[in-house]
Amino acid sequence: MLPEGTKQVLTDFMKRPIFMIFMIGLAIRLILAPLLTYGFDMMHWALTIQHIQAGAGLYGVDGYWYTPVWGYFLGIWSFVMNLFGVVDYGHVFDEALVLELLPLGHTATVTTIPFNVMMKLPLIAADIIAGLLIYRIIKEITKDEKKATYGFALWFLCPLVIFSSSIQGMFDVVSVMFMLVAVYALMKRQDILAGSAFAAAVLTKMFPGYLIFALIAYLAVNHKGDRETFLRRVGVVSLGAVVMTAIIYIPQILDGTVMDSLAFLSARVGTAIAADTSGSTWDAIASSGMSLILFLQPLIFAAAAFFAYRMYKNDNIRGDQFFICLAATMAVVFVWPAVPQYLLVLLPFLIFMAAMFDKRFFIPFAVISIGALILDIAMVNFSMLMSVAAYTNLLDIGTVVSLAEWMDGPLIFGISKQLALMTIGGAAEVIGPLLALLFIILYEKEARHNV
Amino acid sequence: MFKVNAAVIVTALIFGTIILGQSLIYLSVPNNYGADAEIKAGEAEYSVSTDSSIRYTALAFDNARPVNTLYVYYDESYAVFGITHAQQNRFISQTIAELKIRSFTDTKIVNAAELADIVKGPYEPGDAILMTSGVLPDTVYQNATVDIFKWVTAGGSLYWAGYAIGEKVAEKGKEPKNVSNYQTAIFGKENVILMDQKISSQRSSNTNAKALGEALAISNNAVAYGLKVSGSGALTGVLSIGYEYNGYASLALVGKGSGMICVTGSLERTSLAQVISSGVSEKSKLLDSENGSLVRGAATGTLDWGASGGKIAVQIRMGTPNIVYARTFFSP
DSSP: OOOHHHHHHHHHHHHSHHHHHHHHHHHHHHHHHHHOOOHHHHHHHHHHHHHHHTTOTTTSSSOOOSOHHHHHHHHHHHHHHHHTTOOOOEEEOGGGGGGGGSSSOOOSEEEOHHHHHHHHHHHHHHHHHHHHHHHHHHHHHHOOHHHHHHHHHHHHTOHHHHHIIIIIOOTHHHHHHHHHHHHHHHHTTOHHHHHHHHHHHHTTSSGGGGGHHHHHHHHHHHTTTOHHHHHHHHHHHHHHHHHHHHHHHHHHHHHTOTTGGGHHHHHHHHHHHTOOOSSOHHHHHHHHHHHHHHHHHHHHHHHHHHHHHHHHHSOOTTSOHHHHHHHHHHHHHTOSOOOGGGGGGTHHHHHHIIIIIOGGGHHHHHHHHHHHHHHHHHHHGGGGGHHHHHHSSSSOHHHHHHHHHHHHSEEETTEEHHHHHHHHHHHHHHHHHHHHHHHHHHHHHHHHHHO | OOOHHHHHHHHHHHHHHHHHHHIIIIISOSOOEEEEEEEETTEEEEEEEESSEEEEEEEEESSOOOOSEEEEEOOTTSOOSSSOHHHHHHHHHHHHHHHHHTTOOOEEEEOHHHHHHHHHSOOOTTEEEEEOSSSEETTTSSOSSOOHHHHHHTTOEEEEESSOTTSEEEOTTSOOEEOTTHHHHHHSSSSOBOOSEEEOOOBOSSHHHHHHHHHTTOOOOEEESOBBOSSTTOOSSEEEOSBEETTEESEEEEEETTEEEEEESSOOHHHHHHHHHHTOOTTOOEEEEEEEEEESSEEEEEEEOSSOOSOOEEEEEEOSSSOSEEEEEEOO
């Protein structure tokens, strides 16, 4: 039996709209998780876990290409799966090998449904934590339950967020979760936590790293005229970040695999430097796009620094400058057709703007969410049905392969249906951040006018 | 939410998660696996055990050619083709890591001069050479006194992964040169190497070879510079246990004299490690196999068969789709 007080808190919570939103979002995730899976990423998590189980660590045998943080989660999850008796991670199906000839990373190695569901559970947990942080930040700033619930709903029912964790099984949401912890901790003057969470976010997926200028500017704004406090806080945040980075990298420093842990970054840079136009049309676009983005990096960093400087210089009467800076920085980072789940790091900042300051920010949020979802579905193609086809009687592998090949077939002027959808999704992904920047300009202009 | 105590708890949770993950991966042996087999006439009794949750496969095949010592050629002073020295170095280290997972640890890196010493003979039973350079050094090829293919004929096992076997030879510090009629010199006929790179989704057309390839979990389906194993002009005395494209194999084992040449179409390390560690040969035939699951426990089983030839090999492996542990046992 629960104590009466706890019971009352739970009863009150269950009566609030956020509970219903939470239950709907959770139900959608738990229904999708066993049914749809992007096999290519999931196969790599199976490979990494099995390398861990073989005693090869994260980088002893090739297969894990990211910085170590997600790998440590996989280490814990390997233990949990052993505990729960998940014996079968997947199999290679010869009938599905033709999928590997299709563009954009498909595999005939089909992971089992129990493995898929288990792998998605920590990501769904990260979705929830990130959602609650968004709720909490909005609630603290606005003291408005409705706005906070709206923010939570935008995040937790966002199709891109759901797809990323519950279908694709990609870990970008873990980086978002740490990033939000860092932002909130900084607002609450918990600087060691802010620094360590920021380092964890960057060493999960690098994109939150672009926010470094915004975070420093936030401290500078809050301690204008108090140089000593500003420097002390920057020092403490840095200490947290350095200690976290050192702890994360101890194993790789000891076994000499630090460079292996940066393979994701170096591979992307490599693709960008040696633009490959010999493969599929999309490969050529993506490769050329990566080249452009790489060469634009100095400008992107300059823009991020500029937004931070503006934040420092502007008056912060409305309390919105930090969030404008965060949103603008991430919007500039993603003015290109990125791999869809990368955009998750931008969404919370658009949600903050939409929920707290200007409802119009829902528009770029929706454009990005829908666009990235279209791009995601097109990229993943019908291969996301492969686990169901391989391990249930609901479908057969031949049907899934035929559907995937149909998607790869021409629609018009030799352009495949897949490429057409990807073009639409990719365009929306570019338009979304541009709209966000436009709305920031309009919002600031109107705000100045009102003042 | 983040009062001082809450912040401390969250900080500790983040650090704790990282450190727990590290500990489970690096500070302890993540999992223990054990396997044993006793091979008798017509049957093998095996046992498996683990503290993990895992699927296992036990299989037996005949005419095994166990590898005792694998000499891996790597020499930066000699040219490579179709690969860079850095890529070759990486591929070798990764293949050795895969072999280690399969309980095969006797590997030695040798340079061109050391390779010549091995090839000079006499041939030691169980010696094998792995070449991944795409080019043979002139210390062992097109050499009046030392010839790697004579060493194969005498009983050696040559595992070749990469560019067309025997097409190129290099002197120290010089560009590689083409060798004329090299296919006839090695295999007795021309046009038995696919001078192209293809991917196949068709397993071997030979029923025994297909069964053996599946049982050994051979997954390499890239047919680059693979050998002609079926159709007109195909090699004889060959076993193709991978995939085939227009009669060319992704993984072929060819008998040569008392020895064997294994050619893998592409640099794919897991299938290569499976072939080397299991000791499968061009004459091997699958005798029996079975699968099972273990959840922190042990199991025993019996593989049985009728007629067989040569050495019997029993491989026990754990993990699917990727092998986390394997060990191969051979009859005396």
